Amino acid sequence: MDWRAARRLPSRLVHVWRTSLRFRTVLITVALTGIAILVTGVVVSFSISNDLYQSRLDQAFGDSARATTDAQKKLDAADATDPAAVQSLFQQVLGDVKNSTSTNLIQSSRVPGQGAAAGAPTGITTFGSAQSVISGELKAKVRSSDHAIYAQSVALPAPDGSTDPGIVVGTELVLPNAGRYELYLGYRLHDSEQTLLFVQRTLLLAGLALVLLIGAITWVVVRFVVVPIRLAAETSQRLAAGELEVRMPEKGEDVFTTLARSFNGMADALQRQITQLATLSQLQQRFVSDVSHELRTPLTTIRLAGDVIYDQRASFPPATGRTAELLHTQIERFDLLLSDLLEISRYDAGSVALELEPTNLVRLAEDAIDSLQALADQNGSEVRLVAPGGYFQVEMDPRRIRRVVRNLLGNAIEHGEGKPIIVTVDSNETAVALSVRDNGLGMTQQDTRRVFDRFWRADPSRRRSIGGTGLGLAIALEDATLHGGWLDVWSSPGEGSCFRLTLPREPDGSIGSSPLPLSPSGSDRENETDRVGGSYPEHAAESGAQNADESGSVNAARTHPGSEVQPW
């Protein structure tokens, strides 16, 4: 594993921790039992080591007590007076002590401060370099009282240079004609420590084995629980994804079977409801589509007849002539309404397919502006195209996008109050966008929200110069969505409106952000994160705040009906 993989490991562990219930459960169980076993092990090991030390201490005490008592008895019984005899007696007694105890570390010397005694033995030691372990404190205790035995735990240097734990026991002997001698016996606890280490090692291994075993057991037990849960999760996921016929297996009598049974019951009910609704909605769509189709043939006849009559209106009396004109325009309006209705019904039925072609959005905008120039002139609006970017081919359905652009432009001309209209095209790395900005009356925030609704009109009494059907913006929104793009609106009463179409540069590509600002201040970008992949109308937050109190008032601009120009 190289260092990069090693660096990724923590994040992968975090990921597994967050996603795997089994991993989490096993880890928690292992951690908790590990802590419990560790605490038990430490207590057990501590108590064993204490016990071992104590027993060795008792042994050392007993050992040395017996030896010194024997030695003192011997000393008391002897009557050596001359220095040589005393010296030999001392040697002999110490030799006995050494033999009768289980240690060969022995040191004895005359207690200082008793005045000089001629011929008193100088003392011996087998401690060697370990003499220093006998602390002054112990020496002081031994010297202070009579015949009591004192012990001290020490670290005895071993022959191989390391140190062994040990005990030094000190007491006092009285040598006839020579005074008090202090006697120290050193006991190595080396073997006890070996025992302790062995016990500790065994405890550690047993603990580790136990933790692993518990981990494995937890893994298996959690499996029993997790597998049905995972099955339930997968089943509900598939159900949510539209596989209405999936069910969970129902075997046994336990709680999971109950879960499976109620889950399946829910799925049954859901399937029934959805199927019912789908059938209803299909029927309704079919109905709309059929009605529209059936209307077309008679409408064609009516239209042909109307046109024939219209062409001859000059030869009719004035009232009949005007009637022919009205008939003509209303048939046309009916025609538009019908084709929009059909288009919407096609979207509802999901039977719309894009005909993608590489298209230059700037050229398309120029064409659309040209085709509506007459209408713009008639309304006195100047239409300007500003295109800092977007001069390249993007896969789109040019018929639909042209229809959207013409629609937005037609709306802008109709509601632009004769003020300049600016069409902007720009691009960034993920998207191309076109916005149409008018400086007309604008809309309130409330109206902006509804502007893409079907047949919605803010003010039905408003004069309509180009006679929309009320479906244009709804269709435009569907067109944009079908392209994987957005259609947004910003508007403010008295300031005009801005509609922005954003399309991905690659078909099925995602749009990072729109290349164009929506509101004049351009501060709508933070709002874009709220959009959920779709193209719902949004209202820039800052203008919303500014208008929030206005939108409810009587003189708020309610003069931007959702009317639109008819697609070609």
Added chain:
Amino acid sequence: MSARILVVDDDTALAEMIGIVLRTEGFEPHFCADGAVAFEAFRAARPDLVLLDLMLPGLDGIEVCGRIRAESGVPIIMLTAKSDTADVVKGLESGADDYMVKPFNPKELVARIRTRLRPTSSNGSVERLQVGDLTVDVAAHEVRRGEKRINLTPLEFELLLALASKPQQVFTREMLLEQVWGYHYKADTRLVNVHVQRLRAKVEDDPDNPRIVTTVRGVGYRAGVSA
């Protein structure tokens, strides 16, 4: 001499109304209301142009279109209540030259008929053109590969002629729509796509690897082997 036009539509009111419009414009309409007898009516009337409704009792309009096309190159304009992609493309693929979505405007109908009936727009200056290994005889309305004559409908001939008269010039779909179909505004470019496919099927040795009518990606088509 007035052009004969066969109107195949089961809606008698509409057929009659179309007849009135056509007569006003100086055409001679014939009628047929049943798909099953449409082909016989076609043979009997020997029309100069067929207006064909897609939804017919008896035999489907697409089927009728295919049968007429198998025998004759006479211009066919489909009338359809559905502008859905699949139906229109199916109709065009079965050989229709053009289509009109109901409800249509009488002036548009007449304009479309006139475009299809006008004599091939040969400017007279050229008699003979060479495209790849094809010889286009403009006056005789004939296309030959070597000695072999290739049967093209008038529309296909005009499409080939338009491309061949300016070899190496790239024609956008919109240009072809205007020149060949007579549309002066943005129309359905699928018309061009489908008919280029039909033309290629007839004139190319390997339609999957065209050498006579080549595609210029993102722009349109041109005649001749691309450089």
